[in-house]
Amino acid sequence: MFWFRHLLLHLWFLGCLYSATQAWRVDMPRNIKGLLNSCLVIPCSFDYNRYPPKRADRVVWYQYVSRGYPLVYDNWYPGDVISMYRGRTYVYTSTYKKSCTLEIERVNWNDHRQKLYPWVDPENVGSSTYAFYDTTVTIEVIGQPQRPQIMIFGERKVGNSVTVQCSAQHTCSTRPPTLSFNIAMKNKKVIHTQLSDGTSKTTLTATLDLETDLQVVKCTVEHPGGKTATTSETLTAQCSILPLSISSLSTEYLEGVASQVTCEASYTCSNNAPVLTWNYANMPVNTRDIKSSGSSRKTVSTLAFTASAKDNGNYLTCSARFPGGQTQQKSTTIRVKRECQS
DSSP, X not given: OHHHHHHHHHHHHHHHHHHHHHHEEEEOOSEEEXXXXXXXXXXXXXXXXXXXXXXXXXXXXXXXXXXXXXXXXXXXOGGGBOTTTTTTEEEEEOTTTOBEEEEESSOXXXXXXXXXXXXXXXXOOOTTOOOGGGSOEEEEEESSOOOOEEEEESOOBTTSEEEEEEEEEESOTTSXXXXXXXXXOEEEEEEEEEOTTSOEEEEXXXXXXXXXXXXXXXXXXXXXXXXXXXXXXXXXXXXXXXXXXXXXXXXXXXXXXXXXXXXXXXXXXXXXXXXXXXXXXXXXXEEEEEEOSTTOEEEEEEEEEEOOGGGTTOEEEEXXXXXXXXXXXXXXXXXXXXXXXX
């Protein structure tokens, strides 16, 4: 009969353990990476539908070993925490939010492959106590951070604005890394997101004005502890060339008197500066390139045009030849006015 009673007791214990396991749940990643010299936050929460703890805000953490319960964090008995974690750990607890999140400061190589687990209300253990040691997390220490990721949204055309987004994943949500760009941008905004795998993401979003057709955008992430990583993307933008325009001070030209006529070519890329010519090539002309605001550029040709009577009704034409072979023309009708004789 002894063996039968022993079997019944064993089955009763397994039943209690199964019942507690069904009543409780601990949510945290099974594996997590920690950056050397940075901090590591292991997100952890618990919930239950039976067997509530007497102190939901009483959470300790242990090192998983074959024998014993080496303390990783215990705010009641900090002196009993093992030396490799003493003074480096902190647990975020709450009576209502059911949190058991662990933070480890100054991650070092001794943390590599350590297996840890939390225990809620460890002073009150009974037959209905959840087997906390069955839910563990293993730490992987990495020496270098991942490179950030760059994404660019918007029409890549010189003169336009695009949205540049740089994001970096990490496991130090309490002290997230800083992100920076190598070129000036505006409307900068930083957001922090908690991901489902237990990691966090910090994203820097900014607006970039495209003033050239080719530039390199670099984003650098700096983590607590000083480790950095940089990524870059070459941004190629389309150049724009606007139609030619001709202007003068008057719509009529006084016969025999020089008048200024201006031809203007507008474009957005400096390497698109055209050569401007007139069909009245024997007259004085002055050409200059002008950099205006933003990405706007102009080549302006000013012709000192002296009209004769036979020019009346003809066309005054400005032609532009751009480096890529593109050509444009703009014409205006010549109206000659004779000077009155006294």
